[in-house]
Amino acid sequence: MLALDTATPAVTVALHDGSRVLAAAAEVDARRHGELLLPAVDRVLAEAGLKLDAVSDIVVGVGPGPYTGLRVGLVTAATFGAALDVPVHGLCSLDGIAYASGLTEPFVVATDARRKEVYWARYADAHTRLTEPAVDRPAEIADEVAGVPAVGAGALLYDTVFTGVRRDGPEHQSAAALAGLAARKLAAGEELLPPRPLYLRRPDAQVPANYKVVTPR
């Protein structure tokens, strides 16, 4: 199983054989997802001593995450799937971070959505999400998350709102965690998500009211 995720500043790739991680790579650079992903896939395969045709399933984080980077992972996964004729499974990227936390108590995951907002969701434990992922201004959810254990770069960034932030918790996505979660869900016969992006916001675009008159008045 090849897992990859570009929904957070981390460009992360892992190979998983269903029971353990064979190789993994992660580089944090929010502006170079496009350049870093393929070389990372190449490195992980080389490290595991495998060729891409050994891959039987592809797992990809579907976000939510900043769109430009998010699409790099999704289109790469979809194209691999088409070229190799193997299934492509989607997982909510927040779920991977939750899984990596290993927490057994209720908590929240929050990542940086930029524009002074966070992507976030509530969890009962590391592999049970309670709410749909949402995008909000931290101040608007302050009452809901105050004192609740929290992980992820969004919680670290707005620690005056996420007062229960765990500084030792996972900050960005790790494909190794994502693969582990996917393996667990697939083994349990659970259905994963279609590999389609969770944008949570509509594109910024304004319908022009009318053209600007050019004749001086």
Added chain:
Amino acid sequence: MADPADARGGPLVLGIETSCDETGVGIVRGHTLLADAVASSVDEHARFGGVVPEVASRAHLEAMVPTIQRALKDAGIAASDLDGIAVTAGPGLAGALLVGVSAAKAYAYALGKPLYGVNHLASHICVDQLEHGPLPEPTMALLVSGGHSSLLLAPDITSDVRPLGSTIDDAAGEAFDKVARVLNLGFPGGPVIDRWAREGDPEAIRFPRGLTGPRDPRYDFSFSGLKTAVARWIEAKRAAGEEVPVADVSASFQEAVVDVLTRKAVRACKDNGVDHLMIGGGVAANSRLRAMAQRRCEDAGIRLRVPRPKLCTDNGAMVAALGAEMVARNRPASAWDLSADSSLPVTETHVPDPHAHGRGHDHDHFHELSKGNLYS
């Protein structure tokens, strides 16, 4: 050395284009077009009066794999037969380019094929090989679309493209869009103005010809002043309570654009001793541009080459055409960390692996890269 690709009629290359609002995947064998699959998001942009980058990028992601599969089916080939994958590396909308570049890399890597990141503008020129055969060297090219208006001299389309002039403000296609908006004709403006213009008198209103004075740059264009002049003329009519003669305005505006474009293109050919002119880009579909260029080229003894409209607008076939030429001329492939470059200069016809040097080494380097892949 006999190249098996030559025996089959040239290299078999798949090209991916996502620089603007068309998701294009084309397949060519040398100079022969085998497939030209295009998914356009133009309707989603219409109500915004222009291309919205995020809307375009989202549409590219949705359309990418289905368009690749449609192209393969149309061409009737197996992906494993391809000699290479080409992709527009720039210029264009950054987020849109990135979807195509990422897909091309994944596809090339999975198939164990070399990747060629190529220049969008050079691809617009090279596509004419699919219509009229090998490009004369040098070729003079006039590229006009919503994103570009350039005069380019191309001694070798794979390695040597020289910019002579370009627009200093709006692209020609943008001027069409803006005038169409003032006339309430919708988006995109090019085709609808072309249609109205056929019913109108191109001499009815004398609109200004930008940058055509004796001291103006010889090969640069400017369409912003023209656009403003047309808007003012229409507003004056409306202010006076008179009906706006849409056909005459369209024809006269179009005449002004086409007059400047063809005049400067023919001048560039004469100045540089080039006897072939190629016109490409979306505006090359304009019927008046084709007619006037034909007449002026004939008068000047210049052979005009304009591909059919479907090949002039953005498409994957043009990228495949340039990719095939890169393979045929042994140009070095791109690296797996190829990035999309929204402002890739036209002089960079392709983006070779910066770590590769010389032909033999490039070849070895590619095989080394592909060792871990599927078919090696």
